[in-house]
Amino acid sequence: MNAEIITIGDEILLGQIVDTNSAWIAQYLxxxxxxxxxxxxxxDRRxxxxxALLEASSRSDIVIVTGGLGPTKDDVTKDTISQFFKSPxxxxxxxxxxxxxxxxRMGRGEMPISxxxxxxxxxxxxxxxxxxGTAPGMWIERDNNRFAFLPGVPFEMKFLMEKRVMPRLMAMRSNVHVYHxxxxxxxxxxxxxxxxxxxIEASLPHYxxxxxLPKIGLVRLRLSARGTDVNLLETETENFANRISERLKKYVVAKEDISLEEAIIKNFSESHLKIAFAESCTGGTIASNLTKYxxxxxxFDCGIVAYANPIKQGVLGVRENTLDEFGAVSEQTVIEMAKGVQRVSGAEYGVATSGIAGPTGGTPEKPVGTVWIAVAGKNEIVTKKFQFNNSRQINIERSTMQALxxxxxxYVKELV
Amino acid sequence: MNAEIITIGDEILLGQIVDTNSAWIAQYLxxxxxxxxxxxxxxDRRxxxxxALLEASSRSDIVIVTGGLGPTKDDVTKDTISQFFKSPxxxxxxxxxxxxxxxxRMGRGEMPISxxxxxxxxxxxxxxxxxxGTAPGMWIERDNNRFAFLPGVPFEMKFLMEKRVMPRLMAMRSNVHVYHxxxxxxxxxxxxxxxxxxxIEASLPHYxxxxxLPKIGLVRLRLSARGTDVNLLETETENFANRISERLKKYVVAKEDISLEEAIIKNFSESHLKIAFAESCTGGTIASNLTKYxxxxxxFDCGIVAYANPIKQGVLGVRENTLDEFGAVSEQTVIEMAKGVQRVSGAEYGVATSGIAGPTGGTPEKPVGTVWIAVAGKNEIVTKKFQFNNSRQINIERSTMQALxxxxxxYVKELV
Structure with a gap:
């Protein structure tokens, strides 16, 4: 069984709202x-x-239509679908x-005729x-297709999908399964x-x-299996997933569908380890990214955004000499920042960034996009210099991901 | 001129990502x-x-295609569009x-042949x-259509839309102008x-x-004029914009299309004032939002993310008594945090947040979504309690915007 989604209405086409309904339906189905x-x-154009209805029904078994039928909409949609199904x-x-x-019940009094x-x-x-809600959904069976017309209001759509549409889909389902x-x-x-x-990839069976799925500094691998034997799918997919994980061993962060931040929170909390951040060019973005979860x-107890040198000195204890001799954007400075925030917070791991995010502030020796990152761990300090050359926001985003x-x-190295 | 967007790839259809690219493109165009x-x-299906390409080109002048052309994608998309345009x-x-x-430059060594x-x-x-980025875009003119093929990575897509696609669209537009x-x-x-x-609104001419455009704590007003006489459009629109600004005087943050963060940076730097942040529940998000610009x-010299109480005490100087008596999420604590970060940083303004972002950590007296915010200024301290009851990420986002x-x-009050 496959399905299509059609959303009717102006808001998405105007970019006024992001179409989260479709992502929800796609994941749910x-x-x-x-x-x-x-x-x-x-x-709403005849x-x-x-x-769209014709195309969708020629291609897919199930057509989910959201929006277009509210009380204040003009009658184009109703008219059109009435003609399409030849039904009043x-x-x-x-x-x-x-x-x-x-x-x-809503205290709005007698309902107007309109x-x-x-x-x-x-x-x-x-x-x-x-x-x-007030707008009813509709379920239409026509030839080999099933159509569900649903309101566009997210919680009404979800209610109808869960309580009304899914039971009907379950009743007609074939025995094809998908495993990720x-x-x-x-x-x-x-x-x-x-x-x-x-x-390994070459030896994957056809199903x-x-x-x-790459993203700054990370690559997510997804195995998707399709077939009728759900046990076989799971066994075979996990078998290949294990072979791939085994091969890529030291690069594997997680064997599940989570973010790097979630993997860090999970592993550090299991190991009873704390992290602290001393951020200059990333300005709180690393702390903010972790806090989301x-x-x-x-x-995570503590982050210091040390944008200015006096804060690097006063709060983090970076030496004046270091700043004078090497500058704020230097390996020496990020090392002292990382150690400083370890000391201030008592955390086992200290992460520091210092760089020139742009668009101004670059020099011939340190152009915009120059970023130094240091991580101080239990026994060791690692540092790395990056040379990005993007917009300010992208430089910050990349520095953040690379720091993590x-x-x-x-963390992995010191775990052994 | 009208346009269509086609996105190619599995992630959206699987509901793994929400299609924010299309909303951005729709708004931008x-x-x-x-x-x-x-x-x-x-x-990626032939x-x-x-x-989709055929349908789109029969209906719209401009077709924007995102995704489907990355280095490890299989060759279905490339093959198909090569055949579609009869071009190798x-x-x-x-x-x-x-x-x-x-x-x-990324330190990844020699590039593999693949x-x-x-x-x-x-x-x-x-x-x-x-x-x-590494994936180039393509611009194709065919009969009456213009096609832009762009990578799906949002910042690469945006870069190409702004720098490469928009100038080409502008060059082909008719003599109808739009002024905002x-x-x-x-x-x-x-x-x-x-x-x-x-x-004033009632007296606007038809063009x-x-x-x-409301957004947490803010409302953006946008005047859009359409016509052929570009000078008239500008004069008349600015005339009405001035009348509206004059009327709304004390509520006007900026008379241009900028964010609140940009307005804060502009005004504070012109007034030679500094801000420092002491963030608990927002975890660096206020600092990060400002740093983007x-x-x-x-x-902005300094931000302290004081997630744990010992940091609130040790770095910001919140008194143990205050935490014991009133708790970390209290008016008294955020006042001491705001004053503390003023003292540590030497900034004229100190902003502090403390709350229960969720999903856990709530109590009957302080349920999830309880947030206290304090702003210490030159002469005065203001505080405000919010009771959000959303997901963690939304609570953090709302707290951040309300703090700003x-x-x-x-700032406006103390300016007088």
Whole structure:
């Protein structure tokens, strides 16, 4: 079984809202082994709506349509789908009673006649009763296709997907299953990884696919298997995932679908280790990235954003001599910053950054994008110089990710 | 002129990532008066790609395609578009040199042969040179259509849209011009603002439209004028923008299209004032948000992320008594944190946050989402308690924005 999503309405096409509904539906159906083949966003325009419905039904078994049917929308969508299914809209008394009741319950008084149209559904449709809102959904079976029309309001859409659509999909499902396995790696580029596991990749059976999903300093590997024998899929996929993990051993951060930050929080808290940050050019971004995730407080007590030299000296104890002789953007300075924040916080690991994020502040010796990173661990200090040459925000983002990668690498090294 | 967006790749269809690229492109082109007619997300599948390209080019003048062309992608996309345009891929020496250089500069050594294909572009295409990444974009003119093929990595896509695609779109546009004027306001809700300027709004000529764009604690007003006489558009729009600014005076943060962070950097640096942050629940996010913008170093020397109580005491000088009696999430604690970071940094303004971001850590008296914020200024300290009840990331984001709004309001108050 495969499915398509069509969203109708202007907000997405104007960029006023990000289409999170489609991602939610895709993930929700994906977990039930129903793959999304296409997502289409269109406006309330007759020609585009009928073309999209036609295309989708020619390609996919299930067509999920969100939006376009609210009470204040003009009648283009209703008209078009009525023509498409050659079926008129009729008023549903059960829905009308519900909508009237909701109106009263919300303290909005007697419902105006203009709202009665919310209870209109296609004659050929089964009503997907919407307990949590006024707009009903519709389920239509036509030839080999199943259509679900749903409101665009996220929580109403989710309610209808879970309570009304999924049971209908389950009743018609074939026995095809999908199984995913993820490996997060750090420290080796996409093409180098691919070279290292070329023989394993070549030996994958046709029903298992390998995808490389790279992101600054990291590459995520995803194995996806499809078939009818769910035990075989799991066993075989995990078998290949293990072979790949074994081969890439020292580059593997996690054997699950998590971020580097989550892997750091998980591993450091299990090892009872704390991290502290002394950030200059990244200005709090490393601390902020870690804080996003629940559990950060278990591994992270303290961060110092030492943007100015007096703070580097006063709070972190960087020596005036070091700043005078080598400058703020230097290996010597980040080493003293990393040690300084270890001392101030009592954390086992200290991470420091200093660089020229841009757009100004560069010199011939230290152009914009020059960044020094130091990680002080339990026994060792590692440093690395990067030469980015991007925009300010990208330089900060890359420095942040690279600092976390260096932290991870030293953690792994000192674990042994 | 209208446009369509096609995204190629599995991540969106699997619901693993939310398609923020399309919203960004839609908004960006919308500001240049180019409407998006359709957004389509498809996988690397021959039939779907050529159908999508055909459909899009039959409907829209401009087709923006993102993703599908990375170095380890299989060759379906390349093959398909090569057939679609009846044009082979050829290796571009200029791009190849750039990609090789990037490899060396990133300290990744000699580039493996498998990466050479990144320099392959369609013979019929103009190269959209990608300064910030390895994958080049392509610009193709065919009959009445213009196609832009771009990498899916957001910052690379944005770079190419701004530097390479937009100039080409501008060169082909008709003599209809669009002129925008922006006013950023803080401290008054959308409907109250609308009431205050109702008479001005009613007197706008038909070719000038006013939009309210609200965002946590802020409302951005955008005047958009459309017409052929560019001088008239500018004069009239600025005339109305001035009338609105005059009326809303004390709520106006900026009369240009900038963020609150940029307005803070601009105003504080002109006033020779510095800010320091003492962050608990926001974990460095306020500092990080400010640092994103050039010039941050002029107003911002120091931030302390005091996640744990010992840091609040040791580094910021919060008294043990205060923490014992009132707790870390209290008005008394954030006042001492704000004063403490003023003292440590020597900055005129100190901003402090302490709260329970969630998902755990709440109590009946202080449930998840309870956040205290303090701003210590030159003469005064203001505090405010918020009761959010969202996810961790949203609580952090809202706390961050509200802290900056409070900082701005105190700055304006003390300016007089």
């Amino acid at each position: 994906g977990e039930a082994d129903i793959a999304i083949r296409c997502i289409t966003s269109i406006a 020609e585009d709506i009928s073309k 809209f009729i008023r549903n008394q059960h829905v009308l009673d519900h909508v009237k009741q909701l109106f009263v 709202n009665y149209a919310q209870a209109d559904v296609l004659e050929c449709a089964e009503v997907l009763f919407n307990d949590v 396995s993820h490996i997060l790696t750090a420290g080796l580029g996409e093409s180098f990884l691919a070279e290292q596991i070329a023989d 298992i696919k390998l995808a490389y 629940a559990g950060a407080s278990k591994v 990668v260096l932290l991870w690498n030293l | 919308g500001e240049a008066d180019i409407a998006i007619r359709c957004i389509t997300s498809i996988a 039939e779907d790609i050529s159908k 891929f050829i290796r571009n020496q200029h791009v190849l040199d750039h990609v090789k250089q990037l490899f060396v 990466n050479y294909a990144q320099a392959d572009v369609l013979e019929c295409a103009e190269v959209l040179f990608n300064d910030v 004027s922006h006013i950023l306001t803080a401290g008054l809700g959308e409907s109250f603002l609308a009431e205050q300027i109702a008479d 000038i439209k006013l939009a309210y 050039a010039g941050a170093s002029k107003v 709004v409070l900082l701005w309001n105190l």
